[in-house]
Structure formats: structure tokens, C-alpha cells
């Protein structure tokens with residue numbers, strides 16, 4: 001079976017090497033389940049007793065993307081190409097607070113994770129967003145900022161629904177209205193008034209709250225998010241893409257669903273592979289849509305990335321990178337980690 005899968009993979013990807021990667025930070029308070037989530041995304045299975053992340057752990061998700069001959073932004077002449085999604089699982093422990101910005105480099109997107117049974121973990125996502133926006137550098141940044149000024153697409157995932165459900169049942173007053181409200185709040189659909197400071201800090205109102213209610217973990221949603229990031233980075237000649245996540249209305253508008261934004265990509269990207277493999281990066285010439293982009297900023301010598309290794313300080317140089325946010329540029333240019 002294994003060799004058959006390999007043969008099929010080879011056929012699906014034209015036997016070619018990977019042609020690009022995007023970097024996604026996975027952040028949130030300690031213990032919310034980031035490592036568990038990443039393991040689920042990459043391996044398709046749960047992990048028992050994950051150890052506390054030390055500094056940062058990088059995993060790689062392999063995705064194949066197909067083109068469509070009807071699309072002007074497609075990669076012409078190829079049916080399938082490989083892309084990699086780097087998932088940077090940042091430790092949520094306070095002991096790494098002072099140094100974790102070292103990992104906020106050349107970010108294409110962010111996954112915020114909170115624990116549905118611990119409301120403060122959702123509130124603190126605002127701090128995470130601000131911290132990343134203030135100290136990070138970004139690849140293919142958006143024209144306008146999201147939560148905390150974050151200039152890249154993001155996804156919010158409420159984890160531990162099982163714990164929240166149990167606690168909700170235990171804490172029920174028995175009043176049906178209370179039960180309903182409690183359930184809705186647990187789902188992130190109706191934040192209580194005292195928990196609304198998020199809306200003050202998130203331009204347009206309800207950034208993470210709105211995102212949280214629309215973007216709970218589901219495999220397809222996460223994969224579509226990754227495809228969106230790939231599209232933004234490697235298909236930048238698609239003029240609809242930059243605004244897709246840049247305005248508060250697109251992500252925060254009432255009734256707006258993450259799926260609405262990216263469904264239209266389905267005709268372009270298909271046949272997602274759930275396999276996770278370590279590959280070497282950027283071994284193909286630039287795609288047509290990449291011609292006007294700055295060179296890939298993330299890759300050397302930070303490649304290949306181990307799927308499971310945990311390490312504290314990746315070594316890479318920012319020298320020469322042009323994809324640096326205005327706020328972060330002065331702080332980061334002299335850093336050679």
C-alpha cells in the first residue's frame with residue numbers, strides 16, 4: 001500500500017520537487033492545545049500526552065495544488081504542484097515571552113488557538129495578535145491590518161470543546177434560556193458584555209470573536225486557509241486576493257463565513273494531500289505569478305524543517321529580506337539569529 005501511495009503521489013505531482021512554502025504561526029496561551037492541533041493537522045490523528053513546547057516546534061504540512069486552465073492566475077502547463085505549509089508551534093508559556101518574537105519572522109498567516117473552557121485564553125488572543133503585529137516580519141502583508149494591526153490572514157480555533165461542553169452542563173442553572181446562552185457563549189457566538197474589550201481593540205469590531213465563531217477547527221477549513229495563503233504568496237497577480245482578508249468587513253462582517261471567501265478558489269486548487277513529508281524548498285524556478293515578488297525570504301539555512309524536532313532557536317538570517325513590515329523593520333534588520 002505504501003509504495004502505491006508513493007507512486008500516486010509521484011504521479012499527482014508530476015514527479016517534480018516542491019515549488020513553494022508558506023509559514024504559519026500557531027499561537028495561544030499555554031495548554032490550549034496548539035501542539036495537539038498541529039499534530040492533528042499534520043498527521044491526521046490525535047497525540048497522547050504532548051509535552052510542553054520548548055521555544056518553538058516546526059512541523060511541515062505537504063499540500064498539492066492543482067491549476068485550472070480557465071483561471072488567469074493559474075500555473076499554466078502543470079496540473080499539480082507541491083507546496084509546504086510550515087506550522088510554527090510557539091510555546092505559550094510565559095518563560096518564553098521575552099524571546100519568542102525571534103520566531104515571528106516572514107509570517108504568511110497565523111492560527112490563533114484558545115481553550116473554549118477557559119475564556120481568558122480567548123481574550124488573550126488579542127495580546128498575541130498585538131505582539132506578533134508589533135514584533136514580527138511578514139511575507140506578502142495585507143494593505144490594512146487585522147486584529148492588533150496584524151497584516152496577514154488569520155484563523156481562530158476554539159479547542160477543547162469537549163471540556164467546555166462538560167463544564168457547561170455542570171454549571172447549568174437549568175433555565176433553558178441560560179443554558180442556551182451558555183452554549184452560545186461557549187461556541188464564541190455571543191460574548192458576554194464584560195468580555196467585549198476585543199471589539200475595542202480590533203478595528204471594525206469583533207475581529208477574533210467573529211473569526212472564532214466562523215472558523216472552528218475543521219479539516220477542510222484549515223486546508224482552505226492554507227491554500228489561501230499559498231494563493232496570496234504565489235498567485236499575487238490575482239487582484240481579488242489581497243483585499244480578501246484585509247478589510248474588517250470581509251472577516252468581521254455579520255454572517256460572513258470563512259468558506260465564503262475561499263470557496264471560489266476550489267476550482268483552482270484541488271486534490272489536497274494530507275501527507276506530511278519533509279522536502280527541500282524552492283528547487284524550481286519561480287512561477288509566473290512570482291515574477292514580481294521578492295525572493296523567497298524564509299528558506300536558508302532553515303531547511304529542510306524536521307516534522308517533529310523541537311528546538312528553541314532556529315538559525316536564519318534576515319539580511320536581504322525585503323518583506324518586512326514597516327513597524328518591525330527597524331527592530332529586526334540587525335538581528336542575525
Ligand SMILES: Nc1nc2c(ncn2[C@@H]2O[C@H](COP(=O)(O)OP(=O)(O)OP(=O)(O)O)[C@@H](O)[C@H]2O)c(=O)[nH]1
Pocket residue numbers: 028029030031032033034035036037047048049050051052053054090091092093159160161162163
Ligand atoms: N480534553 C481535551 N484535552 C485536550 C484537547 N486538546 C489538547 N488537550 C490536552 O491539553 C493539554 C495541553 O495540550 P498541548 O497541545 O500541549 O497545548 P499547547 O497549547 O501546545 O501548550 P504549550 O506547549 O504549553 O504552549 C494536553 O494534555 C492535551 O492532551 C482537547 O480538545 N480536549
